[in-house]
Amino acid sequence: MKKFLLSVVALAALSSLAISQETDPPPPPRFQPWQQVWQCNDIRVTITGRDPYSVEYDLGGTIWGGAHFTVVKGNLFFNERPCLPLRPVGY
Numbered sequence: 001m002k003k004f005l006l007s008v009v010a011l012a013a014l015s016s017l018a019i020s021q022e023t024d025p026p027p028p029p030r031f032q033p034w035q036q037v038w039q040c041n042d043i044r045v046t047i048t049g050r051d052p053y054s055v056e057y058d059l060g061g062t063i064w065g066g067a068h069f070t071v072v073k074g075n076l077f078f079n080e081r082p083c084l085p086l087r088p089v090g091y
Contacts, residue, residue: 037086040078044086045069 031052038045043061050056059067068079076083 036076038076038083039086040069040076040081040083043067043078045076045078045083 033051034049036047038047043059046056046058046060048056048058070077070080076085
């Protein structure tokens with residue numbers, strides 16, 4: 001009788017362990033550095049994420065007063081005109 005009770009307790013413990021492993025949420029994904037390059041007429045915009053807490057913007061070319069950049073649904077606009085996404089070097 002003791003062996004039967006011990007086997008029932010062991011089986012219950014194993015099944016609860018298996019259920020808890022199935023319901024545990026997956027670990028959060030690791031941060032991956034990223035970069036986007038856009039061409040906006042004669043302006044090249046490079047957007048870089050080096051860590052999860054900051055984003056760097058580098059503007060190259062000639063910029064006159066009144067430059068206005070907007071991101072709408074993942075697309076970059078310069079003075080309300082769409083920019084062309086480019087593939088960064090090394091990716």
